[in-house]
Every structure is written in structure tokens, then in C-alpha cells.
Amino acid sequence: MTTDPSTGIVQFTSPWPYRETVEQIEAAFTAKKIKLFARIDQSAAAEAVGLTLRPTTLLIFGDPSKGTPLMEAYPTLAIDLPLKALVWEAGPSEVYVGLTSPEFLQKRHGLPSAPFAEVVRLFSTLLGAGS
Numbered sequence: 001m002t003t004d005p006s007t008g009i010v011q012f013t014s015p016w017p018y019r020e021t022v023e024q025i026e027a028a029f030t031a032k033k034i035k036l037f038a039r040i041d042q043s044a045a046a047e048a049v050g051l052t053l054r055p056t057t058l059l060i061f062g063d064p065s066k067g068t069p070l071m072e073a074y075p076t077l078a079i080d081l082p083l084k085a086l087v088w089e090a091g092p093s094e095v096y097v098g099l100t101s102p103e104f105l106q107k108r109h110g111l112p113s114a115p116f117a118e119v120v121r122l123f124s125t126l127l128g129a130g131s
Contacts (some may be wrong), residue, residue: 001124008104010120012127014087014095018055021095022087028126029061036061037082055089070115077109083119097127 003010014021022039029036038060046053062082071078086098102114 001120001127003101003103005104008101008108009098010101010123012097012123014097014127016095017093018087018089018095021097022057022059024126025059025085025087025097025123028122029059032122034061034063035082055087057087059085059087061085066116070111074109074111077105077111077115080105080108083116085123097123099123 001010001012016024026036026039028034036059038058040058040060042056042058043053060082061084067077067081071081080100084099087095088098089095099119102117102120105111105116106114
């Protein structure tokens with residue numbers, strides 16, 4: 001796991017191929033009762049207009065019972081909620097997952113603490129802490 005402080009993106013290396021990575025994340029959401037609002041296959045969208053994009057999927061997810069009170073207190077947080085996870089294949093057997101760091105959200109919206117740290121822990125556990 002690495003975090004780029006300039007972009008606020010936490011990046012994990014997946015131990016699985018692209019499609020299996022997406023499936024494993026979705027299964028983890030189901031097991032944790034995290035709502036998957038949307039699954040956007042960006043490479044399929046590119047193909048639909050005659051372009052090519054490496055396998056890339058954006059997962060939009062969250063828990064309204066946790067996000068709603070925060071958005072009520074910090075309305076601008078709604079621009080970053082629901083949360084998003086980007087899965088992309090950089091090359092054969094090279095799959096990454098990125099999401100916005102809790103610290104970046106804290107700083108961006110002036111929150112008293114970093115929200116959704118449990119999401120980073122979920123991805124760390126799922127993808128392997130040494131990623």
C-alpha cells in the first residue's frame with residue numbers, strides 16, 4: 001500500500017487478476033453489508049465509442065448510515081461521497097486498486113478526524129497488508 005499525499009490516493013497492488021479483483025472487492029462489500037451504488041466499466045464505455053482503454057472499473061460504494069450524518073455536518077463532503085474504488089490493469093499480472101485516503105478527505109473538508117479509516121483497513125486486509 002502506498003499513499004500519494006499530493007493526490008490523496010491510496011494505492012494497493014492486487015494479488016489477483018483484474019476481473020477477480022473486482023469480484024473479490026464486490027464480495028467483500030456484500031459480506032460487510034456495504035452498498036455498491038454503481039459499477040462502471042470504463043474500458044467497455046471506451047470500446048462503445050471505438051476507443052481502447054486497459055481494463056478499468058470504478059466501484060461507487062458506501063454506507064448511508066455513516067455518510068449521511070457526516071454530509072449533514074459537512075455538506076461539501078457530499079462531493080466525495082459515496083466513496084469510490086478504482087481497479088485497473090497496468091499490464092499482465094499487474095492490477096491496482098486506488099481510493100481516496102481518509103486523511104485527504106479530512107483535510108479537504110475540514111473534518112475533526114479522518115473518516116472511513118475502516119475502508120482502508122478493509123482493502124488492506126483483502127488485498128494484503130504488504131501491497
